[in-house]
Amino acid sequence: MRDWYDPPAAPAEPEQPDIEVKWxxxxxxxxxxxxxxxxxFGVDVxxxxxxxxxxxxxxxxxxxxxxxPSRLRRALELPADYTRT
Numbered sequence: 341m342r343d344w345y346d347p348p349a350a351p352a353e354p355e356q357p358d359i360e361v362k363w364x365x366x367x368x369x370x371x372x373x374x375x376x377x378x379x380x381f382g383v384d385v386x387x388x389x390x391x392x393x394x395x396x397x398x399x400x401x402x403x404x405x406x407x408x409p410s411r412l413r414r415a416l417e418l419p420a421d422y423t424r425t
Contacts, residue, residue: 365416372411
């Protein structure tokens with residue numbers, strides 16, 4: 341009779357471990373960042389354009405690389421379902 345009026349709780353989904361991407365890890369993989377920036381946004385980091393832009397401009401583009409398939413994601417070995425929170 342228990343199954344009818346008080347079913348057992350469904351097993352909890354396993355929690356995904358919190359993944360923290362640090363800027364040191366990103367800078368350590370700068371070649372992947374540079375190649376991704378050029379491919380995705382047409383930004384040649386060796387052209388001097390980074391001196392003409394502010395930090396937030398670069399920051400937003402690098403974070404976009406973390407949110408989509410990229411060399412940077414592969415270099416950091418991020419799981420396919422990873423998204424920044």
